[in-house]
Amino acid sequence: MKPCIFFFVFLSSSLLFSQDHSHQSNGALSFPDVPGYKTLTTDFHQHTVFSDGSVWPNIRIMEALRDDLDAVSMTEHLEYQPHIKDIPHPDRNRAYEIALAEAKNHELMVIAGSEITRDAPVGHSNAIFITDANKLIHDKAEDAFAAAKEQGAFVFWNHPAWYPQNPNGNPKLSDFQKERIKNGELHGIEVINDGDYAEEALALALEQNLTIMGTSDIHGLIDWHFKEEGHSRPITLVLAKERSKASIKEALFAGRTVAVFDDLMVGKAENLNPLLKASVQIESATYINNTSVLQVKLKNNTSCDLLFENEMPYTFYSNAPVFTLKAKSSTTLQIKTLEQKEVLTLKLKALRAYVAPKVHPVIEWQVNVKSN
Ligand SMILES: [Zn+2]
Ligand SMILES: [Zn+2]
Known part of the structure; x- marks a missing residue:
């Protein structure tokens, strides 16, 4: 009998370990698929110590696993580097690489990204699906956007209602941004950033046919900033043909998204209704x-x-x-x-x-x- 019992204990404990490896918490975010598409949970705007965030990139991956997200991006400010003396990193792809290594044994997809950071009227924009962050660093903002386009990046306007850049809290599309849209260099807009849902940003998304995004823009900890305050993290639901990076990219360019924060859901009717x-x-x-x-x-x-x-x-x-x-x-x-x-x-x-x-x-x- 004894060897049998021993075997059983060994088997069940190894099963336990494999379940534990999911890292999911009770607050995991989940949404059903819709006809023809998988509904993927994503957060494509996050910071670490490689720009002005407070955590190492591996923590961002652990947080995303706890929330059961499908895809994330580290989007460090290219031009705002307050920790650069303590953490010198001439290669601006490091946050992505560290995050990618942490996610290696999980299904979580890590997408390379960066935040192109300028004062108004250029503002802040995230470029994701980039191939080399270093090549996005330019004196002229026009050149940064052109380089992102060259890499095939999906680019979205961040926190358009942010009052340091728009003192009345209302986003105003600048001539610079209109030019970027015309050139195919700006494709989306955050309608939800952190805890802010901007109706004016939704109006702009519909008027300019920009992809609707919702992101945490987290700098501290997801748990402290959102959960302990009674919130879920803001996310973008991406309606993708398959569960793959290529399908997410295709869906973002096609505008198949819904932004979600707590119980608020914002999207184009053709995505939100199904x-x-x-x-x-x-x-x-x-x-x-x-x-x-x-x-x-x-x-x-x-x-x-x-x-x-x-x-x-x-x-x-x-x-x-x-x-x-x-x-x-x-x-x-x-x-x-x-x-x-x-x-x-x-x-x-x-x-x-x-x-x-x-x-x-x-x-x-x-x-x-x-x-x-
Ligand atoms: Zn920003
Ligand atoms: Zn940011």
Whole structure:
């Protein structure tokens, strides 16, 4: 018997170790795939000691693993290097290389990036999918953007509403940036940066057809800055054909993203609507005996609490017309359909989601009623 028990203990402990290697915490971020695309969680704006951040790049990877992200980027300021005397690094690719090595045994994808850092009217922009950060260092900002384009980079405007550069907190697209967009050198815009959702940035994204981004821009620790303050880290959901770097790049250039911060979701209707539709699953639908009160059980497949308002001609029994579908939980609506139906269109407005400034998406689901 003894060797058998020993073997069993050995086997189960090694299984435990392999599970532990996922590093996931309870706050892992998760969203369902949508038809045709994988929904990948990403944070493409982060700092380490290789610019003005406070941590070594390996910590950024450990944080991302705890949040179960699919892809990240270290985006050090090329032109702002407050730690350079303590940490000299003539090769500006070091943060990326260290992060890449840390992520080696994990599925987390690390994308090379840098933050091109200038005063207004140029502002700050992240170039990701670069091949060499050193070649992005130029006196003239025009040359930095041209070099990023030469490397095939995806470039987005960071914190466009940042008041040190826009004192009224409203982003203003400069002539320099208009020129970059025209040249195919600026492709996206942060609509969510850190805790700030800027409606004006969303308006600009739609007007200029820029890809909508949401990023943490973390300098300290994700846990201290967001989680201990009761927040989730801001992320960009990328709707990618496959789970690969090439697919993420293709999706970013094609604009298939949704920015998320806590329970707020911001995206173009063609991306956000299918995501919300996939986020809610109809688990069952049956009438209460001899009544026309339909009980519909809904499941929220995301790590966000979803706030909905009833948009149907029918009212609810025992539910307020505005209700929360808690993250990863089920809730049952009682809908007064006035007569028993075989099929019902459930129609809800997502009150914490935006497809344009002040515009909430309205989502429909077909509910097939199970006869009693
Ligand atoms: Zn910046
Ligand atoms: Zn930054």
